[in-house]
Amino acid sequence: MxxxxxxxxxxxxxxxxxxxxxxxxxxxxxxxxxxxxxxxxxxxxxxxxxxxxxxxxxxxxxxxxxxxxxxxxxxxxxxxxxxxxxxxxxxxxxxxxxxxxxxxxxxxxxxxxxxxxxxxNNIVDVHEKYGTMADYATVEAERNFIADRLNKAINEALDHGDQDQFYLLSKQLNQLRRQQK
Structure with missing residues (x-):
């Protein structure tokens, strides 16, 4: 391919x-x-x-x-x-x-x-060789993107003094971090 x-x-x-x-x-x-x-x-x-x-x-x-x-x-x-x-x-x-x-x-x-x-000129298909690593990198990049968005939203909630939103977003961020481990 x-x-x-x-x-x-x-x-x-x-x-x-x-x-x-x-x-x-x-x-x-x-x-x-x-x-x-x-x-x-x-x-x-x-x-x-x-x-x-x-x-x-x-x-x-x-x-x-x-x-x-x-x-x-x-x-x-x-x-x-x-x-x-x-x-x-x-x-x-x-x-x-x-x-x-x-x-x-x-x-x-x-x-x-x-x-x-x-x-x-290589016999081994690059997707065969790196498929698993590429999938892992994609998942990791997606998690990092979501974590960045959550961090920004948490900062906005703090700036606006929205305590409920802060706790909700913090809970989501903590769940995401637990999934990474």
Whole structure:
């Protein structure tokens, strides 16, 4: 099953990464900003869980690992320099690029699953591999959304001095928290 991810979803995902300061390398940050600003190029970017056996790929890893934090591969040519990748991406905006983000915090977030696509050369279907985790992330995101709405409503009840509403909403929030455990 193939998933189509819009440019808007990809921009939101990259913005989410940048807002959390998950990347320390300035050139990689610039590259993500460039991708966000170029809709044509963003359209050929595919976020996958593994970039094996593709012609053109980018891998961004956590700085804590022993391997390079950035790797760009085009057929048989490989570089760890984001600037060289930028120039190649700028000059060739037609061929698909597969992006793997090997950052633990990213791979555990619900937003990651919303933009994850299948690598056409992988045997294992991404939905088979991550289906349970994606379901869990969806439920968790929904609970967080409800908790945020309840917290805002509780604050409004406090602001308006509505004691009955405060107790009712607090009870609902406590029930939600018990369900999470």
């Amino acid at each position: 193939e998933q189509t991810v819009s440019n808007g979803q990809k921009k939101t995902f990259f913005r989410w990464i940048l807002d959390r300061h998950l990347l320390a390398n300035r050139e990689i940050i610039w590259l993500l900003h460039y991708l966000m600003s170029n809709d044509k190029l963003l359209g050929v970017i595919h976020i996958v869980d593994e970039v094996a056996r593709v012609n053109r790929s980018i891998t961004i890893a956590c700085a804590d690992d022993d391997r390079p934090i950035f790797r760009y591969v085009k057929t048989t040519v490989e570089t760890n320099d984001p600037e060289k990748a930028f120039h190649d991406l700028r000059m060739n905006q037609e061929e698909d690029v597969y992006l793997e983000l090997d950052i633990e915090m990213v791979r555990r977030s619900p937003i990651y699953f919303s933009v994850l696509e299948e690598n056409p």
